Amino acid sequence: MDGEPLVRWDWIWRNWSTGRAGSIDSLLQQHVVMALLPVVLGLVVALPIGLACVRWRWLYQPTAGLMNVVYALPSLPVFMLLLPATGLGPATVIIPLSFYGVAVLIPAVVDGIASVPDHVRQSAVAMGFTPLRRLLRVELPIAVPVVLAGLRVVAVSSISLVSVGALIGQGGLGNLFTDAFKRDFPTPAVVGIVLIVALALLVDGLLLAAQRLLTPWQRARGSA
Amino acid sequence: MITFDRVTKRYPDGTVAVDDLSLEVPTGGITVFVGPSGCGKTTSLRMINRMIDPSEGRVLLDGVDVTTVDPPTLRRGIGYVIQQAGLFPHRKIVDNVATVPQLLGWDRRKARDRAMELLERVGLDTGLANRYPFQLSGGQQQRVGVARALAADPPVLLMDEPFSAVDPIVRASLQDELLRLQAELHKTIVFVTHDIDEAVKLGDRVAVLQVGGHLAQLDDPATLLARPADGFVQEFLGRDRGIRRLSFVPGEGLRLRDDLTVPVSADVASARGTAEPWLAVVGPDGGPLGWAATSGLPKSGTFEAVPLAPYGTFVRGRDSLRAALDAALLSPSGNAIAVDDSGRAEGVVTREVLDEALVLAAREASRVAGETRAGEGPGEAGGAREAADGR
Numbered sequence: 001m002d003g004e005p006l007v008r009w010d011w012i013w014r015n016w017s018t019g020r021a022g023s024i025d026s027l028l029q030q031h032v033v034m035a036l037l038p039v040v041l042g043l044v045v046a047l048p049i050g051l052a053c054v055r056w057r058w059l060y061q062p063t064a065g066l067m068n069v070v071y072a073l074p075s076l077p078v079f080m081l082l083l084p085a086t087g088l089g090p091a092t093v094i095i096p097l098s099f100y101g102v103a104v105l106i107p108a109v110v111d112g113i114a115s116v117p118d119h120v121r122q123s124a125v126a127m128g129f130t131p132l133r134r135l136l137r138v139e140l141p142i143a144v145p146v147v148l149a150g151l152r153v154v155a156v157s158s159i160s161l162v163s164v165g166a167l168i169g170q171g172g173l174g175n176l177f178t179d180a181f182k183r184d185f186p187t188p189a190v191v192g193i194v195l196i197v198a199l200a201l202l203v204d205g206l207l208l209a210a211q212r213l214l215t216p217w218q219r220a221r222g223s224a
Numbered sequence: 225m226i227t228f229d230r231v232t233k234r235y236p237d238g239t240v241a242v243d244d245l246s247l248e249v250p251t252g253g254i255t256v257f258v259g260p261s262g263c264g265k266t267t268s269l270r271m272i273n274r275m276i277d278p279s280e281g282r283v284l285l286d287g288v289d290v291t292t293v294d295p296p297t298l299r300r301g302i303g304y305v306i307q308q309a310g311l312f313p314h315r316k317i318v319d320n321v322a323t324v325p326q327l328l329g330w331d332r333r334k335a336r337d338r339a340m341e342l343l344e345r346v347g348l349d350t351g352l353a354n355r356y357p358f359q360l361s362g363g364q365q366q367r368v369g370v371a372r373a374l375a376a377d378p379p380v381l382l383m384d385e386p387f388s389a390v391d392p393i394v395r396a397s398l399q400d401e402l403l404r405l406q407a408e409l410h411k412t413i414v415f416v417t418h419d420i421d422e423a424v425k426l427g428d429r430v431a432v433l434q435v436g437g438h439l440a441q442l443d444d445p446a447t448l449l450a451r452p453a454d455g456f457v458q459e460f461l462g463r464d465r466g467i468r469r470l471s472f473v474p475g476e477g478l479r480l481r482d483d484l485t486v487p488v489s490a491d492v493a494s495a496r497g498t499a500e501p502w503l504a505v506v507g508p509d510g511g512p513l514g515w516a517a518t519s520g521l522p523k524s525g526t527f528e529a530v531p532l533a534p535y536g537t538f539v540r541g542r543d544s545l546r547a548a549l550d551a552a553l554l555s556p557s558g559n560a561i562a563v564d565d566s567g568r569a570e571g572v573v574t575r576e577v578l579d580e581a582l583v584l585a586a587r588e589a590s591r592v593a594g595e596t597r598a599g600e601g602p603g604e605a606g607g608a609r610e611a612a613d614g615r
């Protein structure tokens with residue numbers, strides 16, 4: 001590696017957008033989709049399950065236990081396990097990441113609803129909200145900060161976890177790491193790391209901005 | 225009218241929170257449920273809007289058993305105010321107040337206009353309308369809670385210790401505000417508190433509940449203070465119920481003396497030779513300034529130069545004998561200064577006059593109590609039932 005600089009700008013330049021599969025921009029795009037689709041799917045699945053756990057308290061303990069087990073599974077063997085069913089496509093990565101999302105977001109939904117002060121819930125009941133309306137207009141809006149906090153965790157970890165998919169050729173920017181390793185050429189790895197971190201920061205920042213926008217009523221901001 | 229017809233509430237764990245409660249809450253008045261913690265006040269209240277259903281017996285609202293009405297529909301016609309206000313933290317004040325009108329399907333404009341009107345009605349600056357609840361003080365939040373409960377103009381208002389969490393001064397002003405509103409609106413109000421002073425101040429009728437959910441007594445406040453039905457009620461009313469009862473004796477009829485006031489601009493010479501030890505000095509606007517001791521007057525000059533002792537006043541025609549007595553106790557002279565609504569001194573009520581009034585009040589109290597049993601507790605059994613049945 002002597003004489004080889006850490007970053008070769010001309011390589012980045014040449015490979016940024018070649019129009020072919022494997023160019024940096026297409027990997028970035030792939031990475032974004034594979035990281036964020038599981039976040040969305042995770043939320044869509046976790047929301048009803050979480051609400052069911054709130055409605056039927058006894059469901060929560062077993063569900064939370066199961067989700068902890070899911071979360072503890074290492075990603076690589078799960079990919080391998082899925083391979084026969086889903087092949088070498090992005091679904092092999094997206095499915096387990098969605099499960100991780102669900103595992104984190106179910107407690108977030110349950111805690112979010114639990115964060116609604118009892119007197120607020122009682123007064124909603126007393127004013128004549130139907131249960132569904134109360135959920136949509138009072139409980140869910142108040143749960144937003146807690147759910148969004150969970151969403152930020154899921155999004156960032158998902159962005160980082162996608163790279164593991166590179167081991168089956170579906171790693172988005174993670175593919176740059178295998179590439180660098182195979183060719184003993186550090187530039188792609190550096191590009192991969194920088195882009196992944198930047199992407200994580202960007203998405204986290206966007207979610208934070210969304211939270212500020214959605215919850216101008218939060219005391220913590222002390223804007224009064 | 226709200227009727228409790230032999231209502232019992234037994235919780236699944238066996239706790240009997242309300243035990244065979246029968247009483248009527250008349251339309252257009254304030255009925256207070258008062259009693260120690262855990263005596264079933266909240267449980268009783270919540271059986272009216274079906275947040276809790278009775279185990280036995282019926283609760284009737286204008287003759288209709290509430291359990292036959294769909295809960296959301298029932299509740300939209302019953303205002304509800306609780307201790308922590310229970311405002312929705314994520315909605316602006318105006319939207320909080322407009323909640324029930326919106327549930328009832330009013331259009332947005334109309335609901336908001338109504339909300340603004342109510343904010344003014346409960347004495348809030350409409351500039352607060354676009355704030356969020358966390359930006360308001362506890363007292364302001366409580367006013368918003370009242371406005372929100374009144375928004376759809378429900379005939380019935382349930383209030384569960386609505387003013388317990390604010391400081392005494394704010395509490396007093398919220399109580400006055402409620403009485404002022406009630407004088408305009410004539411709602412049927414059930415008000416829960418554990419504070420007997422609040423109960424006696426606000427209630428047209430006061431129901432004293434005992435732990436275990438028994439109704440110990442139901443009476444108007446003056447009768448309650450004069451004639452507690454049993455030892456429990458007597459103890460609950462506290463040691464100074466005799467003094468408190470004076471709140472219901474009007475101070476109107478107290479004889480005034482107009483020769484005990486002097487303008488501050490008067491010459492001290494005019495007061496020399498008087499047998500009265502104290503004179504009330506009145507400022508140019510007619511308001512009292514303090515008491516001047518006639519023994520220590522300077523040789524010449526006006527009352528401007530005389531040091532004045534503190535004083536107390538009561539508003540004649542509005543305040544009670546209790547307020548007059550309080551005013552007298554705040555003055556070294558032992559006399560009370562009577563003022564009119566604008567604070568101008570009308571005259572002085574002397575100790576002797578107060579003394580006569582107190583004796584009369586005491587006689588009246590014994591007469592109401594029906595018998596003179598000084599120093600002895602009232603009779604035990606029988607009284608409670610009798611009181612509950614409205615005699």
Ligand SMILES: Nc1ncnc2c1ncn2[C@@H]1O[C@H](COP(=O)(O)OP(=O)(O)OP(=O)(O)O)[C@@H](O)[C@H]1O
Pocket residue numbers: 235236237239240241260261262263264265266267268418
């Ligand atoms: N959900 C419940 N399950 C079992 N017992 C209950 C329940 N709610 C209230 N109780 C019991 O019923 C009794 C009456 O309760 P309630 O809340 O009506 O009292 P309260 O008069 O409002 O008291 P406080 O002044 O403390 O608010 C208490 O002994 C209480 O512990």
Ligand SMILES: [Mg+2]
Pocket residue numbers: 265266267384
């Ligand atoms: Mg209570």
